[in-house]
Amino acid sequence: MVQSAKPRTLFDKIWDAHVVDRMEDGTCLIYIDRHLVHEVTSPQAFEGLRATGRKVRRPDLTTAVADHNIPTSDRRKGIAEEESRIQVETLEENVKAFGVPYIPILDVRQGIVHIIGPELGLSQPGMTIVCGDSHTSTHGALGALAFGIGTSEVEHVLATQTLLQRPAKNMRISVEGTLPFGCSGKDMILAIIARIGTAGGTGHVIEYAGEAVRALDMAGRMTVCNMTIEAGARAGLVAPDETTFAYVKGRPHAPSAANWDKAVAYWRTLPSDPGATYDKEVVLKAAEIVPMVTWGTSPEDALPVTERVPDPAATADEKRRAAMQRMVEYMGLTPGQKLSEVTIDKVFIGSCTNGRIEDLRAAAAVAKGRKVADGVYAMVVPGSGLVKKQAEEEGIDRILIEAGFDWREPGCSMCLGMNPDKLKPGERCASTSNRNFEGRQGPGGRTHLVSPAMAAAAAVTGRLADVRELG
Amino acid sequence: MQKFTTLTAIAAPLPLANVDTDKIIPARFLKTIKRTGLGKNLFNAMRYNEDGSEKPDFVLNQEPYRKAEVLIAGENFGCGSSREHAPWALLDFGIRCVIAPDFADIFHNNCFKNGILPIKLPAEQVEKLMADARLGGNARITVDLEKEEIVRPNGERIGFKIDPFRRHCLLNGLDDIGLTMQRAGAIDSYEAKLRETQPWR
Numbered sequence: 001m002v003q004s005a006k007p008r009t010l011f012d013k014i015w016d017a018h019v020v021d022r023m024e025d026g027t028c029l030i031y032i033d034r035h036l037v038h039e040v041t042s043p044q045a046f047e048g049l050r051a052t053g054r055k056v057r058r059p060d061l062t063t064a065v066a067d068h069n070i071p072t073s074d075r076r077k078g079i080a081e082e083e084s085r086i087q088v089e090t091l092e093e094n095v096k097a098f099g100v101p102y103i104p105i106l107d108v109r110q111g112i113v114h115i116i117g118p119e120l121g122l123s124q125p126g127m128t129i130v131c132g133d134s135h136t137s138t139h140g141a142l143g144a145l146a147f148g149i150g151t152s153e154v155e156h157v158l159a160t161q162t163l164l165q166r167p168a169k170n171m172r173i174s175v176e177g178t179l180p181f182g183c184s185g186k187d188m189i190l191a192i193i194a195r196i197g198t199a200g201g202t203g204h205v206i207e208y209a210g211e212a213v214r215a216l217d218m219a220g221r222m223t224v225c226n227m228t229i230e231a232g233a234r235a236g237l238v239a240p241d242e243t244t245f246a247y248v249k250g251r252p253h254a255p256s257a258a259n260w261d262k263a264v265a266y267w268r269t270l271p272s273d274p275g276a277t278y279d280k281e282v283v284l285k286a287a288e289i290v291p292m293v294t295w296g297t298s299p300e301d302a303l304p305v306t307e308r309v310p311d312p313a314a315t316a317d318e319k320r321r322a323a324m325q326r327m328v329e330y331m332g333l334t335p336g337q338k339l340s341e342v343t344i345d346k347v348f349i350g351s352c353t354n355g356r357i358e359d360l361r362a363a364a365a366v367a368k369g370r371k372v373a374d375g376v377y378a379m380v381v382p383g384s385g386l387v388k389k390q391a392e393e394e395g396i397d398r399i400l401i402e403a404g405f406d407w408r409e410p411g412c413s414m415c416l417g418m419n420p421d422k423l424k425p426g427e428r429c430a431s432t433s434n435r436n437f438e439g440r441q442g443p444g445g446r447t448h449l450v451s452p453a454m455a456a457a458a459a460v461t462g463r464l465a466d467v468r469e470l471g
Numbered sequence: 472m473q474k475f476t477t478l479t480a481i482a483a484p485l486p487l488a489n490v491d492t493d494k495i496i497p498a499r500f501l502k503t504i505k506r507t508g509l510g511k512n513l514f515n516a517m518r519y520n521e522d523g524s525e526k527p528d529f530v531l532n533q534e535p536y537r538k539a540e541v542l543i544a545g546e547n548f549g550c551g552s553s554r555e556h557a558p559w560a561l562l563d564f565g566i567r568c569v570i571a572p573d574f575a576d577i578f579h580n581n582c583f584k585n586g587i588l589p590i591k592l593p594a595e596q597v598e599k600l601m602a603d604a605r606l607g608g609n610a611r612i613t614v615d616l617e618k619e620e621i622v623r624p625n626g627e628r629i630g631f632k633i634d635p636f637r638r639h640c641l642l643n644g645l646d647d648i649g650l651t652m653q654r655a656g657a658i659d660s661y662e663a664k665l666r667e668t669q670p671w672r
């Protein structure tokens with residue numbers, strides 16, 4: 001069939017290439033190229049398959065790993081928390097029973113599912129990638145349509161390798177110009193969310209474009225796409241380019257030999273056509289971005305670190321005023337207080353947002369030759385075993401350990417506090433993760449989302465310092 | 472999946488915006504390998520004190536809302552993670568229908584897969600239903616999916632629209648997987664074509 005001449009977006013192209021069947025009402029059955037599975041959202045899906053006598057249709061397109069629950073201390077001792085252990089054991093039984101490839105906890109390739117997908121070359125441009133986890137949006141950095149699904153959909157993909165979906169709307173966010181010194185992909189995405197709000201992208205797939213996005217390395221692009229879900233959109237995309245191809249090439253599951261050339265030739269056709277239209281467009285100037293920090297309990301409540309805690313009383317809208325009041329109280333902040341003077345108890349560097357080697361390098365660059373401030377506990381949790389290994393080869397672990405950071409084993413850790421790494425009630429944390437919801441890092445815990453460089457600056461100063469002051 | 476046809480029930484008012492999935496069910500309760508039993512931890516931080524006692528001012532700790540089957544909520548309900556534990560917890564508590572000005576996409580999707588009806592309505596109409604819900608036990612509202620309308624306690628009718636395919640599945644309690652498996656032929660031919668044109672995938 002001849003494709004219509006209408007210019008298409010990157011999203012349209014990936015979507016069209018994956019439609020298996022189309023229902024009368026526009027719902028499509030779309031094919032899934034990669035399915036990543038972890039221990040928290042899969043047990044009930046496998047239980048469903050068992051109950052109905054169904055099989056996994058394409059185990060070869062499926063990869064399972066445990067990440068959310070596992071301790072970041074030495075795993076050879078096993079998992080002490082009983083419920084966590086049961087979830088991991090259940091995953092291990094399920095992958096065996098259904099023939100799904102699994103990366104064991106003690107394997108060097110183990111890590112956070114969104115770190116290891118790209119790292120192992122499982123995630124590639126033009127693919128559809130799903131996982132029972134909302135931060136699957138991360139993989140969109142490779143120019144893949146990647147999104148989180150619920151457990152019923154996990155079961156649906158396991159059984160059929162497809163999903164029932166309706167096409168999303170197209171949104172483009174362009175960041176023009178060059179990011180200033182001290183700013184990273186994290187600051188860019190926090191600035192974007194502060195601008196469009198946590199529901200700003202609802203119903204859309206966001207394509208990130210513009211010079212500042214193109215200039216990001218793959219790690220930066222992954223950080224931006226990762227937090228797309230915090231902007232309300234299920235998937236973020238960056239058009240594949242030379243940076244992408246160079247990143248994918250040579251990875252264990254990347255196409256090789258003749259297939260590589262075929263794949264690249266196809267990937268080059270993916271970027272949006274000139275003249276393609278978007279349902280929503282937003283433009284930001286990179287030069288105006290400043291290192292960001294969240295002050296509230298929603299990712300949209302982010303401000304430049306040079307600002308002050310906002311005053312709810314100065315807000316006209318009654319609902320917003322009440323919400324702000326609640327947030328300021330929960331966070332234990334005083335309106336008008338300078339953000340850079342807010343003191344912290346803990347620092348968490350890691351997560352699928354900022355647990356890559358580039359992130360650890362950025363943190364180490366700030367920590368080098370400095371010491372973690374008195375009374376502050378700072379932990380570094382590499383995103384995967386391979387990230388950890390590389391960091392150790394580069395000597396990053398030594399810089400951080402000498403500065404007084406705790407160097408841990410890979411996993412989700414204090415990003416969501418399902419394992420023993422948690423904040424105590426009232427504790428304040430500068431965190432490189434993605435969600436500052438009430439209690440996210442432990443009941444009563446207070447989270448300030450920042451970049452890895454800003455987190456390291458917080459660790460060595462004991463406050464939400466502007467990393468640019470440290471030079 | 473349980474069917475959803477019509478429901479006449481007590482509605483609980485929860486007038487907060489951006490109620491995220493961590494609020495609905497905090498991560499530490501996701502360690503289950505079952506779909507049931509999460510209701511007691513629904514809205515945990517809002518519902519219980521640190522010692523486990525109930526917070527009397529939280530709506531679901533009050534009569535008659537302990538028996539609520541409808542939740543009237545604020546903007547962007549269900550934002551955050553993809554955890555289906557959020558709808559499972561609502562369902563286990565007894566909530567079958569959530570009405571809000573808008574929902575986060577994944578949560579919205581997950582509701583349909585579990586027999587919960589999420590209804591999007593303009594903010595003014597949600598406000599009216601919020602006021603009805605505040606009336607408590609005598610003010611039951613009726614949600615009729617067949618007719619796609621809500622009947623307020625005063626008899627006023629509010630129409631809503633649900634995607635036809637999802638409505639059909641919910642009305643009949645149909646399981647998506649069974650429906651898709653009937654299309655196995657289409658999936659087979661898609662895969663065959665793929666092996667030829669994109670062998671690396």
Ligand code: SF4
Nearest residue numbers: 135351352412415416
């Ligand atoms: S690191 Fe955090 S956000 Fe990422 S998958 Fe793990 S829990 Fe989810």
